Amino acid sequence: MFPVLIGAGDLSGTKDEPVPKDMVWVDSGGENSEKAGEAFWIDKFEVTQKEFLSVMGNNPSFFKGDDHPVEKVTWFDAKRYCEKIGRRLPFEWEWELAVRAGSSSSYYWKDASPDLYAWHKGNANKATHSVGLKKPNALDIYDMSGNVWEWTSSEHESGGKVVRGGSWRNGVTSLKSSKRINSLPIHKFHYVGFRCAVSEAKN
Numbered sequence: 001m002f003p004v005l006i007g008a009g010d011l012s013g014t015k016d017e018p019v020p021k022d023m024v025w026v027d028s029g030g031e032n033s034e035k036a037g038e039a040f041w042i043d044k045f046e047v048t049q050k051e052f053l054s055v056m057g058n059n060p061s062f063f064k065g066d067d068h069p070v071e072k073v074t075w076f077d078a079k080r081y082c083e084k085i086g087r088r089l090p091f092e093w094e095w096e097l098a099v100r101a102g103s104s105s106s107y108y109w110k111d112a113s114p115d116l117y118a119w120h121k122g123n124a125n126k127a128t129h130s131v132g133l134k135k136p137n138a139l140d141i142y143d144m145s146g147n148v149w150e151w152t153s154s155e156h157e158s159g160g161k162v163v164r165g166g167s168w169r170n171g172v173t174s175l176k177s178s179k180r181i182n183s184l185p186i187h188k189f190h191y192v193g194f195r196c197a198v199s200e201a202k203n
Contacts, residue, residue, distance in 0.1 A: 023198065024139055026098055042090055042098045043195035045131040046070075046143050046150065047081065055084050062190035067130035069148045069193040075161050075185030078151045078194040087196035092154035092162045092180070094197055099145065099165070099177045101138035106176050108137040108144065114172050118146030124168035128191075145175035148193035156182035167191040 023041040046069035053059045060072040073081075075089075082088050090098070101108055109117045117135050119128070124146070132142045145166050154162040160182040166174035169191045173179070183192065 024098075024141055025200075026094070026139065028097055039200040040090070040094050041198040041200070042094065042141065043087075043197070044136075044141055046148060046193050046195050047078075048131055052081060055081055060188065061128075063128045065128070065130060067132075068128045069131055069143070071128065071148050071190050071193045072188045073151075073193065074188045075151050075183075077188070079153070082194075082196040085196070087198050089151055089153040089194060090197035092152045092164065095150070095152050095164050096177070098139065098141055099137065101141070103138065103177070106178070108177055109135070114145075114175060118143070118166070118175050119168045120146045120166065120175055121169060121171050126168070128168055145177070148191055149181070149189075151192065151194040156180075158182050160184045163192060 022044045024044055025039060025041055027039040048067050049059045049061050049064065049070045050066040052070040052073070056077070059070065060077070061068065061070050062072055079089055099108060103110065107114065107117075114120060115123050117137075119134065128147055131147065134143065134146070136142045137144055143165075147168060148165070149163045149167045150165045152162045152164060156162045161184075163181050163183050164179070166176075166179060183189075
């Protein structure tokens with residue numbers, strides 16, 4: 001069973017929960033034996049500067065733009081933001097399910113042109129861009145690869161936190177669904193942002 005998307009405004013069916021605005025629902029199904037049956041919500045878009053400013057009262061980003069992804073945020077900044085709106089950072093396994101959207105190929109767009117789906121070193125002109133301009137993946141989630149790397153809540157085996165997704169300053173190979181790097185949670189870069197997740201409520 002592949003991860004399942006329930007569109008905004010529908011109900012989840014099993015839990016009868018309204019879909020949170022601008023989030024999609026992912027059911028791990030049988031694709032991950034350790035997490036089989038665990039479902040979660042994940043943001044459809046990277047958190048924007050406008051959203052971050054409205055909640056946190058500041059915009060630390062280097063590349064300014066209301067609809068651009070917020071960047072130059074530490075892991076702690078990202079965690080606090082998500083918690084303030086009743087969400088959390090996604091675990092790495094959740095991020096992996098969300099980016100792949102049921103695919104097993106190196107890139108979630110398979111053999112299509114990466115330019116259609118992601119901002120990377122070859123097309124971004126050395127800057128971030130407004131979220132949602134490129135095509136989404138099969139779960140209707142945008143910018144899972146490119147634009148900015150994304151913090152996760154998971155610990156990296158080499159230390160620090162796992163960061164996923166590639167960015168505007170990296171080549172196409174950084175956009176692979178399996179690509180992962182690490183960073184200390186106190187660091188902040190103009191190519192790292194985040195999106196939030198929510199655990200499915202248990203009855």
